[in-house]
Amino acid sequence: MTFASSRLIATERLTEVLIYLNHVTACEPNPNVIATGSGHIPTVNPIVPAHVNVMKGLFFVQLYGALEKSTSHASQLLLSKIHALAPKNEHVIVQFNVVSMARKWKSIKDTGHGKAFVQMTNFFASLESPDYFGIDDTLFSSSLQNVWAKTLEDLFACLGMPNPLSTSEGALVDELVDKRNAVAHGRETASEIGQRYTTSDLRKRLQDVQTLIFKLIDRLEAYFDAREFVKSSAHQFY
Secondary structure, eight states: OTTHHHHHHHHHHHHHHHHHHHHHHHHSOOOOEEEETTEEEEOSOOOOOHHHHHHHHHHHHHHHHHHHHHHHHHHHHHHHHHHHHOOOGGGBOGGGHHHHTHHHHHHHHTSOHHHHHHHHHHHHHGGGOSSOOOOOTTTTTTGGGSOOHHHHHHHHHHHTOOOOOOHHHHHHHHHHHHHHHHHHTTSSOHHHHHTTOOHHHHHHHHHHHHHHHHHHHHHHHHHHHTTTTBOGGGGGGO
């Protein structure tokens, strides 16, 4: 499996979140129950201690960290593996020029106004060049420091693939980022967020985010293995 290291990192990060959540679960009071003729039913939920609500709020920070690290590592690994192949620019699909021509594009932005048009002429002439212009495996690193659903959609667009996330998966990502940012940037306290959720709610989110992370890794791995960044006419070279 070409992305085994990404799966290992994701597993390690998610395991830490699970350990944390198990601890929070052990701290959360169980609902009181009363006996009935047909068994036991819960009564009014007991008051949850403030420190437990704080921990539940901080859960979103930890889970987001697992998502960001896993996504960042997998995308960086993908670009690193493509870099090792050194694909000629004339062989890559049009969309992948965002990646394959990134260094030349940066040189245009860094050029003085007087030379910009000459640089742009050279840039467009290079799109069908038999040369390899280098790929920076950290190209997406800065944009993946806040992983909204739109961030992932843009990443896949740059690679020339359809967005693999469903509407509900995108909403899951956005909820996670929003809650993490609310705590990290002080918009809400961890306890304010934590009191809205039971540990069962959080466990469901952990399971859903875990499924999502491995889905993203699988998709990037399949993209590389199938050389989807290469024109079909050039697959024989890679």
